[in-house]
Amino acid sequence: MSDDLDLNSLSDEDLVAQMHDDLYDGLKEEIEAAVHVLLGRKWTPYDILTQALVEGMRIVGVDFRDGILFVPEVLLSANAMKAGMAILRPLLAETGAPKVGKMIIGTVKGDIHDIGKNLVCMMMEGAGFEVINLGINNPVENFLKAIEEHQPDIIGMSALLTTTMPYMKVVIDTLKEKGIRNDYVVLVGGAPLNEAFANAIGADAYCRDAAVAVETAKALLARRQGSVQQRATA
Amino acid sequence: MSEAAEHHGRRAGAGRAAKRASRMAAVVSTVPFITRKIPIYEVLNEEGLSLIEHNADTVLEEVGIDFKGDAEALAIWRDAGADVREERVHMPRGLCRQIIQERAPRSYTQHARNPARSVVMGGPHTVFAPAYGPPFVHDLDRGRRYGTIEDFQNFVKLAYMSPWLHHSGGTVCEPVDLPVNKRHFDMIYAHMRYSDKPFMGSVTAPERAADSVEMARLLFGDAWIDPASGKPRTAITSLINANSPLTWDATMLGALKVYARANQANLLTPFILGGAMAPVTVAGSCTVTLAEALAGIAFVQLVAPGAPVILGSFASSMSMKSGAPTFGTPEPAHVLYAMAALARRLGVPFRSGGALCAAKVPDAQAAYESAMTMLPACLAGTNFILHTAGWLEGGLAMGYEKFVMDADQAGMLQTMLNGVDLSENGQAMDAIREVGPGKHFLGCAHTQANFESAFHTSSLADNNSYEQWDAEGRLDMSQRANAQWKRMLNEYEAPPIDPGTDEALRDYMTRRKGAFADSNV
Numbered sequence: 001m002s003d004d005l006d007l008n009s010l011s012d013e014d015l016v017a018q019m020h021d022d023l024y025d026g027l028k029e030e031i032e033a034a035v036h037v038l039l040g041r042k043w044t045p046y047d048i049l050t051q052a053l054v055e056g057m058r059i060v061g062v063d064f065r066d067g068i069l070f071v072p073e074v075l076l077s078a079n080a081m082k083a084g085m086a087i088l089r090p091l092l093a094e095t096g097a098p099k100v101g102k103m104i105i106g107t108v109k110g111d112i113h114d115i116g117k118n119l120v121c122m123m124m125e126g127a128g129f130e131v132i133n134l135g136i137n138n139p140v141e142n143f144l145k146a147i148e149e150h151q152p153d154i155i156g157m158s159a160l161l162t163t164t165m166p167y168m169k170v171v172i173d174t175l176k177e178k179g180i181r182n183d184y185v186v187l188v189g190g191a192p193l194n195e196a197f198a199n200a201i202g203a204d205a206y207c208r209d210a211a212v213a214v215e216t217a218k219a220l221l222a223r224r225q226g227s228v229q230q231r232a233t234a
Numbered sequence: 235m236s237e238a239a240e241h242h243g244r245r246a247g248a249g250r251a252a253k254r255a256s257r258m259a260a261v262v263s264t265v266p267f268i269t270r271k272i273p274i275y276e277v278l279n280e281e282g283l284s285l286i287e288h289n290a291d292t293v294l295e296e297v298g299i300d301f302k303g304d305a306e307a308l309a310i311w312r313d314a315g316a317d318v319r320e321e322r323v324h325m326p327r328g329l330c331r332q333i334i335q336e337r338a339p340r341s342y343t344q345h346a347r348n349p350a351r352s353v354v355m356g357g358p359h360t361v362f363a364p365a366y367g368p369p370f371v372h373d374l375d376r377g378r379r380y381g382t383i384e385d386f387q388n389f390v391k392l393a394y395m396s397p398w399l400h401h402s403g404g405t406v407c408e409p410v411d412l413p414v415n416k417r418h419f420d421m422i423y424a425h426m427r428y429s430d431k432p433f434m435g436s437v438t439a440p441e442r443a444a445d446s447v448e449m450a451r452l453l454f455g456d457a458w459i460d461p462a463s464g465k466p467r468t469a470i471t472s473l474i475n476a477n478s479p480l481t482w483d484a485t486m487l488g489a490l491k492v493y494a495r496a497n498q499a500n501l502l503t504p505f506i507l508g509g510a511m512a513p514v515t516v517a518g519s520c521t522v523t524l525a526e527a528l529a530g531i532a533f534v535q536l537v538a539p540g541a542p543v544i545l546g547s548f549a550s551s552m553s554m555k556s557g558a559p560t561f562g563t564p565e566p567a568h569v570l571y572a573m574a575a576l577a578r579r580l581g582v583p584f585r586s587g588g589a590l591c592a593a594k595v596p597d598a599q600a601a602y603e604s605a606m607t608m609l610p611a612c613l614a615g616t617n618f619i620l621h622t623a624g625w626l627e628g629g630l631a632m633g634y635e636k637f638v639m640d641a642d643q644a645g646m647l648q649t650m651l652n653g654v655d656l657s658e659n660g661q662a663m664d665a666i667r668e669v670g671p672g673k674h675f676l677g678c679a680h681t682q683a684n685f686e687s688a689f690h691t692s693s694l695a696d697n698n699s700y701e702q703w704d705a706e707g708r709l710d711m712s713q714r715a716n717a718q719w720k721r722m723l724n725e726y727e728a729p730p731i732d733p734g735t736d737e738a739l740r741d742y743m744t745r746r747k748g749a750f751a752d753s754n755v
Binding site: 005020021022024025027030059063068069070071072073075076079115118119194195208209212 | 243244245248249250253254257258674676677681682685686699700701702
């Protein structure tokens with residue numbers, strides 16, 4: 001049941017508002033069309049990303065956190081976001097626009113549970129992050145290899161079992177030994193964790209759910225970039 | 235494939251504002267009364283049920299039932315062939331059962347002023363109604379206090395807004411601020427005006443029953459008489475309690491006759507606290523209950539053949555240390571299961587159960603005890619479950635928080651009684667094929683099409699992480715319930731009523747209230 005809404009007839013402001021609604025409703029093709037309209041109006045890819053897509057997904061995240069939206073709906077929204085991102089990504093690279101951030105994430109060695117971690121991937125991608133999903137049962141070598149290959153901003157680790165969660169400390173200790181721990185934000189999550197555990201193993205934060213993971217990632221990266229700028233101008 | 239799975243294109247009323255409005259709305263559209271699709275659970279076999287029936291007939295014949303202070307009732311029994319000695323009536327073995335099975339309807343429709351809210355009592359159906367009779371009300375802010383007409387109206391409004399309560403109930407609390415001989419007008423009017431669900435009438439005097447019938451006649455107007463039968467439609471179901479053991483008294487008999495002769499339904503309930511009104515055993519309680527019910531229901535059918543009836547059973551155990559009634563205990567659950575089976579064999583609708591508890595506040599005791607009565611009531615195949623919402627401290631208090639907590643649970647039970655979906659969509663083979671091993675089902679087309687209604691979701695349970703619960707103020711269930719009932723009352727909108735009908739009801743009340751002096755006796 002499509003209506004006959006002509007995106008070209010909308011003002012920039014109304015079009016962006018429409019994109020927020022379309023993202024909310026998980027309408028992939030409509031988001032793709034709107035991204036092309038904005039590009040045609042000479043919007044920069046960065047402005048489309050931040051004002052239309054990331055802001056739209058921020059709204060989705062708020063209503064997910066507040067229990068208004070259901071998980072399957074957020075999946076659709078994230079898919080629509082990714083479709084818009086697929087158009088913008090090469091253009092963003094060409095223009096050298098600032099990036100939201102890049103994350104590698106995996107379930108640690110011994111643990112094969114990944115549905116929760118995959119929800120985090122979905123929400124992070126929905127928020128505009130580039131996510132490298134390492135899958136399940138990752139020894140520290142996999143994390144090191146991915147760090148070297150992808151140069152992420154964030155390292156995410158997940159575990160469902162009390163028997164596998166100590167392995168997160170093995171990964172962090174290895175990063176420390178190599179002198180690279182402070183080059184990255186380390187986020188951990190999973191049902192048996194809590195904040196005290198995250199502090200004890202030397203992670204930057206415990207993220208209790210996917211929506212919080214996004215908020216935490218944004219907040220920690222902003223602080224980090226702020227402090228880098230501060231150092232640069234000091 | 236369903237529309238949701240195809241999902242392409244924008245839809246009218248889409249976007250954030252529309253979804254937030256629909257998902258956060260307090261009022262859910264009407265949920266019809268339950269038609270059960272799961273088996274009935276029974277605790278007695280044929281031999282056991284026959285034994286109780288035999289013993290009940292022995293009680294009726296040998297011990298007899300008192301019909302107190304009602305000469306007409308005694309005459310009616312004498313004419314029917316009973317052995318009447320002073321006020322004690324001895325019914326020959328099988329007489330009551332025969333009268334009932336020849337005359338009483340197996341089920342009936344109780345009409346609501348909004349026809350979409352009418353309910354069927356009997357058969358595979360279950361109807362949930364609020365608690366009945368508490369003189370006190372309780373909430374977290376003001377504690378325990380006497381009920382007022384404002385509290386009464388509030389509970390009518392809350393029941394109206396609770397989708398899983400199919401019935402507005404009767405004395406949802408006693409409005410102690412109004413004179414005893416006139417409060418029934420305002421109670422009946424509250425059910426009629428602030429809800430459009432079916433309700434119960436006044437039973438505390440024959441003339442108050444007559445007022446209830448007259449107001450129902452005004453409310454239904456042209457729809458009052460059913461053209462097919464020439465009789466009034468059944469718009470009221472009223473609670474006629476036996477004065478157990480083995481006694482029906484003049485007050486209840488007076489109301490009973492008024493309702494039966496107007497083709498309104500009588501719910502005849504022996505009220506048993508085991509050890510006081512019946513022997514301490516399950517079989518003994520069942521025998522007394524059945525004997526009283528047989529006598530009461532047969533009497534209705536002698537007064538008005540074919541008038542709607544329900545066989546009720548209210549049974550609680552008792553603390554043998556203090557004499558206090560106890561709830562959520564296993565023995566009354568056995569009575570409930572047995573009585574439901576006995577009512578089915580007799581061929582009349584059955585009432586029992588409720589969210590019964592002895593707890594003073596909506597705590598763990600309240601929840602456990604309530605669940606331990608609601609579950610048997612549902613599994614037993616009970617047709618009318620009075621006291622589904624609000625009951626505290628043995629029925630002495632109506633709790634605001636308890637009310638919304640119970641109403642929330644009623645939704646769970648309704649979903650359970652609805653049974654298992656074995657349709658093609660229920661089998662979900664397309665989803666299993668689409669996802670395969672090692673992935674998740676959250677994004678597949680079947681989940682996209684079904685997620686919103688797949689699981690009954692409590693409006694009060696907190697399922698969030700510890701951290702989120704902590705961040706939101708560490709509220710327990712009763713605190714969340716406190717916020718919910720306030721929000722509901724705040725958002726309440728009265729169902730529309732024809733202004734002429736409303737005027738007629740108000741005129742009637744004004745005229746009748748002016749016809750005699752206020753009295754508290």
